[in-house]
Amino acid sequence: MNAPDNSLLVRQQLYRDMDPHHLTPLWEVLHALVPPRPATPCVPAHWKYDEVRPFLMRAGEAITAEEAVRRVLILENPALRGQSAITQSLYAGLQLILPGEVAPSHRHSQSALRFIVEGSGAYTAVDGERTTMRPGDFIITPSWTFHDHGSDASGPVVWLDGLDIPMVRFFDAGFAENGTARSQQVTRTEGTSMARYGHNMVPVRHDAPFGVTSPIFSYPYERSREALERLERDAPVDEWDGVKLRYVNPLTGGYPMPTMATFMQKLPAGFSGKGWRQTDGAVYSVVEGSGSVEVESGDKRWRFDFAPRDHFVIPSWHTARLSSAGGCMLFSFSDRPVHRALGLLKEERLT
Amino acid sequence: MNAPDNSLLVRQQLYRDMDPHHLTPLWEVLHALVPPRPATPCVPAHWKYDEVRPFLMRAGEAITAEEAVRRVLILENPALRGQSAITQSLYAGLQLILPGEVAPSHRHSQSALRFIVEGSGAYTAVDGERTTMRPGDFIITPSWTFHDHGSDASGPVVWLDGLDIPMVRFFDAGFAENGTARSQQVTRTEGTSMARYGHNMVPVRHDAPFGVTSPIFSYPYERSREALERLERDAPVDEWDGVKLRYVNPLTGGYPMPTMATFMQKLPAGFSGKGWRQTDGAVYSVVEGSGSVEVESGDKRWRFDFAPRDHFVIPSWHTARLSSAGGCMLFSFSDRPVHRALGLLKEERLT
Amino acid sequence: MNAPDNSLLVRQQLYRDMDPHHLTPLWEVLHALVPPRPATPCVPAHWKYDEVRPFLMRAGEAITAEEAVRRVLILENPALRGQSAITQSLYAGLQLILPGEVAPSHRHSQSALRFIVEGSGAYTAVDGERTTMRPGDFIITPSWTFHDHGSDASGPVVWLDGLDIPMVRFFDAGFAENGTARSQQVTRTEGTSMARYGHNMVPVRHDAPFGVTSPIFSYPYERSREALERLERDAPVDEWDGVKLRYVNPLTGGYPMPTMATFMQKLPAGFSGKGWRQTDGAVYSVVEGSGSVEVESGDKRWRFDFAPRDHFVIPSWHTARLSSAGGCMLFSFSDRPVHRALGLLKEERLT
Amino acid sequence: MNAPDNSLLVRQQLYRDMDPHHLTPLWEVLHALVPPRPATPCVPAHWKYDEVRPFLMRAGEAITAEEAVRRVLILENPALRGQSAITQSLYAGLQLILPGEVAPSHRHSQSALRFIVEGSGAYTAVDGERTTMRPGDFIITPSWTFHDHGSDASGPVVWLDGLDIPMVRFFDAGFAENGTARSQQVTRTEGTSMARYGHNMVPVRHDAPFGVTSPIFSYPYERSREALERLERDAPVDEWDGVKLRYVNPLTGGYPMPTMATFMQKLPAGFSGKGWRQTDGAVYSVVEGSGSVEVESGDKRWRFDFAPRDHFVIPSWHTARLSSAGGCMLFSFSDRPVHRALGLLKEERLT
Numbered sequence A, B, C, D: 001m002n003a004p005d006n007s008l009l010v011r012q013q014l015y016r017d018m019d020p021h022h023l024t025p026l027w028e029v030l031h032a033l034v035p036p037r038p039a040t041p042c043v044p045a046h047w048k049y050d051e052v053r054p055f056l057m058r059a060g061e062a063i064t065a066e067e068a069v070r071r072v073l074i075l076e077n078p079a080l081r082g083q084s085a086i087t088q089s090l091y092a093g094l095q096l097i098l099p100g101e102v103a104p105s106h107r108h109s110q111s112a113l114r115f116i117v118e119g120s121g122a123y124t125a126v127d128g129e130r131t132t133m134r135p136g137d138f139i140i141t142p143s144w145t146f147h148d149h150g151s152d153a154s155g156p157v158v159w160l161d162g163l164d165i166p167m168v169r170f171f172d173a174g175f176a177e178n179g180t181a182r183s184q185q186v187t188r189t190e191g192t193s194m195a196r197y198g199h200n201m202v203p204v205r206h207d208a209p210f211g212v213t214s215p216i217f218s219y220p221y222e223r224s225r226e227a228l229e230r231l232e233r234d235a236p237v238d239e240w241d242g243v244k245l246r247y248v249n250p251l252t253g254g255y256p257m258p259t260m261a262t263f264m265q266k267l268p269a270g271f272s273g274k275g276w277r278q279t280d281g282a283v284y285s286v287v288e289g290s291g292s293v294e295v296e297s298g299d300k301r302w303r304f305d306f307a308p309r310d311h312f313v314i315p316s317w318h319t320a321r322l323s324s325a326g327g328c329m330l331f332s333f334s335d336r337p338v339h340r341a342l343g344l345l346k347e348e349r350l351t
Helices: A003-021 A049-062 A165-170 A192-197 A221-234 A336-341 B003-021 B049-062 B165-170 B192-197 B221-234 B336-341 C003-021 C049-062 C165-170 C192-197 C221-234 C336-341 D003-021 D049-062 D165-170 D192-197 D221-234 D336-341
Strands: A023-025 A045-047 A072-075 A091-097 A102-108 A112-118 A122-126 A129-132 A138-141 A147-151 A157-163 A176-178 A201-203 A243-247 A261-267 A276-278 A282-289 A291-297 A300-306 A311-314 A319-324 A328-334 A347-349 B023-025 B045-047 B072-075 B091-097 B102-108 B112-118 B122-126 B129-132 B138-141 B147-151 B157-163 B176-178 B201-203 B243-247 B261-267 B276-278 B282-289 B291-297 B300-306 B311-314 B319-324 B328-334 B347-349 C023-025 C045-047 C072-075 C091-097 C102-108 C112-118 C122-126 C129-132 C138-141 C147-151 C157-163 C176-178 C201-203 C243-247 C261-267 C276-278 C282-289 C291-297 C300-306 C311-314 C319-324 C328-334 C347-349 D023-025 D045-047 D072-075 D091-097 D102-108 D112-118 D122-126 D129-132 D138-141 D147-151 D157-163 D176-178 D201-203 D243-247 D261-267 D276-278 D282-289 D291-297 D300-306 D311-314 D319-324 D328-334 D347-349
Touching: A003 A023, A003 D049, A023 D049, A045 A049, A049 A072, A049 A091, A049 D003, A049 D023, A091 A147, A091 A311, A112 A328, A122 A138, A129 A192, A157 A282, A165 D165, A192 A201, A192 B221, A221 A243, A221 A261, A221 B192, A261 A319, A282 A291, A291 A311, A336 D336, B003 B023, B003 C049, B023 C049, B045 B049, B049 B072, B049 B091, B049 C003, B049 C023, B091 B147, B091 B311, B112 B328, B122 B138, B129 B192, B165 C165, B192 B201, B221 B243, B221 B261, B261 B319, B282 B291, B291 B311, B336 C336, C003 C023, C045 C049, C049 C072, C049 C091, C091 C147, C091 C311, C112 C328, C122 C138, C129 C192, C192 C201, C192 D221, C221 C243, C221 C261, C221 D192, C261 C319, C282 C291, C291 C311, D003 D023, D045 D049, D049 D072, D049 D091, D091 D147, D091 D311, D112 D328, D122 D138, D129 D192, D192 D201, D221 D243, D221 D261, D261 D319, D282 D291, D291 D311
Parallel strands: none
Antiparallel strands: A023 D072, A045 A311, A072 A091, A072 D023, A091 A157, A102 A147, A102 A176, A112 A138, A112 A157, A122 A129, A122 A147, A201 B243, A243 A261, A243 B201, A261 A328, A276 A319, A276 A347, A282 A311, A282 A328, A291 A300, A291 A319, B023 C072, B045 B311, B072 B091, B072 C023, B091 B157, B102 B147, B102 B176, B112 B138, B112 B157, B122 B129, B122 B147, B243 B261, B261 B328, B276 B319, B276 B347, B282 B311, B282 B328, B291 B300, B291 B319, C045 C311, C072 C091, C091 C157, C102 C147, C102 C176, C112 C138, C112 C157, C122 C129, C122 C147, C201 D243, C243 C261, C243 D201, C261 C328, C276 C319, C276 C347, C282 C311, C282 C328, C291 C300, C291 C319, D045 D311, D072 D091, D091 D157, D102 D147, D102 D176, D112 D138, D112 D157, D122 D129, D122 D147, D243 D261, D261 D328, D276 D319, D276 D347, D282 D311, D282 D328, D291 D300, D291 D319
């Protein structure tokens, strides 16, 4: 009866002997490497704005935008503390800029999205053009373009930063550079990009200033809300999503950035959505109204009751249900373009 | 000295002998078949609206929209009379609809564009959705979609029809079918398509209702003009084109239809453009303002002084120059998508 | 009761009055312009090689390759005589080159395919590389590349030329240029392109030497036949097509040329195919074996019994059935890529 | 002078207070998150086959293929021990199968490549078709296709497994399933896929059996070597790469799999290559011949002298130089398709 024992000893001796050669037996780890379904280490989490905002304001006192370079509180997934990540592949943070401040010019391989949460009158400058921030606007900083932020507002301005930092780190592909000037020079009037690309028309020549990234680098909330309200009134409401649109790069029909998809959706008053799950984990920013999200994975359950300016994350392959008594507007982003490009996207809608 | 004569006789006998076998010697026609540069049979032409309009009104008295099915005066290229063609590959006509009339429902392989020239309040219905026509609007009827037109206006409404009729005939690929009802049933509120696809956002699911044709089937002039005026003010003016944008299919970044490209351009006041030529012949509709176009090909020259609602055509590889003392707005369309898909597009800008 | 008469008179007066303004009433021609189904003017036709070959040989005596530039007998569709066209959009001809001859270097916008019908040892040179011709080889001359032909063979060499000449003429987009040398300089060893692109591998850099045209400019019959014979033996035979493969551009997965698709198919011995029709008209070259094709359109019927080196054409939307008692190999080409790009492709398989 | 101290204390108190809310200050980690250039944790490493092979053979005695499911020794990057990764995004291992064994059928989201290192006569079965393994063959298991391996060989067969396991784990998108039978049923004759897709021709219908993965799932070494030897003889040798080709998906012109690129290259005898670096880390398998690779990053340097069947890894943005006195053949793979899809690919060739 010591054959198994012996076999075990043989194997362990083998493991020890080959370890110095950087060899490891697959069969001891196969199940974990190729799991039957996604087993993300991430957990759902909720950041209430009335709890986060005081820390942002204290940060405003503790450090200047210029000293901080970017004065951001990172929303770290509770299960990934220390990794600056809200999902395994995405970074999210809330950035504060105070009247008169400047966050100096730099550029990097990482793509960034800004979603304006509070305050009007700050600006971001990309490729020589400034865009003024208003709540609900979705603004892009394309990969490897110089960008700086500043504020002519009378009060604090806060926005959500979404970046592909963990992804670029994972693929060992990050480059960065500081600008020589604090703020870049403005070479185009504000609104030029929107006039060139945002009216369902594009220039006859020179069509892709930012490569695979959308040349409309600012999508105003006013237009997005108009579309969603119109559809809520005139078109069927989806039982899972309410009314949901994805932002588009008008030069390709694809996502605005190669690494991140962005969405705006409206849950009508009284909406009680059905459950769904998807491989791409998603980060939400509540624009208007309140509601709740119920999340489950295996035998674990979460429920977040959200109010305007709150943020929450739904990890990969967690079943989620959205509902709203009074109606609400939600912005969200995920790494869906990567799932699609890699042939990994999977969705399931429960009925 | 009769060797050549003999050789000639031998050849002619050969030609006669093989003719019944449907064989023809290439070397007698090679130069014409493979010309050094495009030698289109088309000529430039100009239709002044104040000359055309009276005929349209007389047509309005001579036949009803319903009897005519489509009450259209075809703009025939003077060099292609009898072929219902404005260039070798494109068809253009002016359609009139009078108050209370209906142009009955049908569908066909041919793609159609409508560009509204005069009057407001008529409508076209596509795939269950009506769109109201206003001057300067660009509206699409996708290939093989039922469509009908009607008018609740108080006066006549006239639009430019642009179709790929000669092209579909050339490729022997035309199908057509009449609808069972005079007008199709309206199943969507007006503006739904624009809300779904026209705000730089698109639905998360079901993305291409018309296949390769743009799901925004109505591009309002209001939006197009806003973009062009903004760019005239804020961005460099092109020395050949003035300020020119092409309409886009937001699901692909490509042309709104697989066979026709459409453009809107603004010539600033005082614009005197440089000459250019291109392989795709183009049809123009003057939206606002007046100006002139000079065209040349070899030693032939044309000059058209155009006013609002005029139409003109610039054939392939004819050099053209646009100018305008007071500024003007021009809509145009061509078969550029085909030139591009077939690897045949060529342009030359003179300096 | 003379109201209709009067109405007719009114209309005819209108037509006369507007005719000088290049205006034509659509309603008089609408039905013909937008037919219920394709009504091609082309007819099916068959060129038996034993009838055509003597004319080719007489042409070989009547004119030199150099004087002719290209010594070709055009296969003209009997219903399109004088148009140098085998379908409305395609040109086909049989080219003869005799030992020691050269067909001098030129280039043009038109794309050309060569399909070798008889004889070995001639060559075509494209972009500095020669390729030796063997029966059944499919060779491409990409748009706007210099090419010349010559022969080191001991006997006559004949190949089928397929070009998009009528298409390029229709779109007014043809350019041409003669080379300065009679034959271009050879700068690459024969077989280099095949080694670079033909082994399911491609160079890491510089990937598209001919733009949208396949960089494999010679597809040897040996390889094509091997694939078809293997599939005839090992895979299900299609009831309409037998075993049919399309040639591919390995850089795109698309057609080898933007304007023409090419196919090789094997009908097994005893094959009696079902009928089908398609919008793209197709030209066939019989490589090996014999068989028959039955074609019908409305109440018209044709039957061609074909032998090796015969050619025949099946026009758009004509129903065809292929059969072969002893098995045969057929090469064919059509303008399918254009039908697909323009959203016009339609096929119907009868059951 | 205690202002800074005070400021520091204020900040640290802020960090402590917000920590329970899963908030972290970006400014403390920004530099590490957005590095000036890639700073991969991976290191170059070399696995000599004569050192690895004895462990493989001992594994062959210690566990059966069936018990192991896959009897593989993972090549772990020395700097990533415990992560089953050879670069941050890729997995590599050497799999052994002994005569008569079967590695049972399963499927998973992960894509796999097999590169045959030693022995002939084992097989892999994918989607009902078996392919026999020979040294130098490159074989694919597409995502989510059932596959099993077995051996009718007389001796051991060893191959390199390359998978995107770390990537799929990172994106939380892995699914897996065991087959119901030990081996899948064979439904197609061996070689059918190659006949359908591997001869620069593809079927007219049903074109993408494996979605975005190449339908040629086995690329025989015989063909690859023929191409490289031809190009070594007839075409210029690249000063960095020697003669290098990438494997292609003939339906798209892209990479064989959405997550991994594969290459075969020949270094001519006497080759002494120039240095280059690239963002994608690459894994090499030496097919024939020997040579050396010098790698540097900052002030660190490595040199590996490699012999047939050796494996080595060059991490992201490490400068490498290849050389070979007698000439050699190298297979390699990397995550380049992802770098390209995400807009992150960067290369630099030193001169």
